[in-house]
Amino acid sequence: MQLLYSHTSPYARKVRIVAAEKRIELGMVLVTLSAPDCPIHQHNPLGKIPALVLDDGDALYDSRVIVEYLDHRTPLGHLIPQDHSLKIAVRRWEALADGICDAAVAAMMESRRAPEKQDAALIAKQMSKVERGLQALSDQLGSNRWCVNNTFSLADIAVGCVLGYLELRYQQLGWPEQYPNLARLYAALMKRASFKDTAPPA
Known part of the structure; x- marks a missing residue:
């Protein structure tokens, strides 16, 4: 899996923290939204970060969807309660x-x-x-x-x-x-x- 992100995005930071807390390895793709060749548009039609590109090429966005996906990917330390x-x-x-x-x-x-x-x-x-x-x-x-x-x-x-x-x-x-x-x-x-x-x- 690859995460398209920027260093200053608070939404991307949320995803990165969840991945770290869950011990999930992500490939990190640093993007510049203003760049004409920014790859984000290939994965999120809204042109926003973060976007998580799955192994099958499908992509998830926005951060709230991504963190729920990551939290349920492993049983380790759920960050979203089951109750x-x-x-x-x-x-x-x-x-x-x-x-x-x-x-x-x-x-x-x-x-x-x-x-x-x-x-x-x-x-x-x-x-x-x-x-x-x-x-x-x-x-x-x-x-x-x-x-x-x-x-x-x-x-x-x-x-x-x-x-x-x-x-x-x-x-x-x-x-x-x-x-x-x-x-x-x-x-x-x-x-x-x-x-x-x-x-x-x-």
Whole structure:
């Protein structure tokens, strides 16, 4: 299997962490989406990463589909609980974390346009989603060690990936100071080899 990814994509990082935690070897194909010969379009009609190319040539996307496929590929340490209620709880955390990522990426892409073409209202709208999302993550985590059932899971991985992306692209937000419980969670996650090995370049 081969994973098409970029170093800075929080969605691809989520897949890479799941693969590492599950001890699943993936061939890594680093792609540049802006390159005219980028191979992603051969495997994902939406042109987004990550995409997982299976041994038979078929491809899976997006990250939520890929991580579920990987989690069920081996019985080792399920990151998505088998219990239905806990599974829904984990998936809800993942949806919120991915939604924050979506908003942060949208705001970043808009801010990279020429100044005269930027839509300040759009950026503000997306950043308000980020701020509300972070507050919700913090409120739900509270003083717990892990997000769901006091057990490391995909919920923690998804939250860690969005926090890592914000640390990379939005240092001005100062989220570690605003949400010390999220900072505590991220510090614990960064002690894991799967997180350290997939940290985006500074």
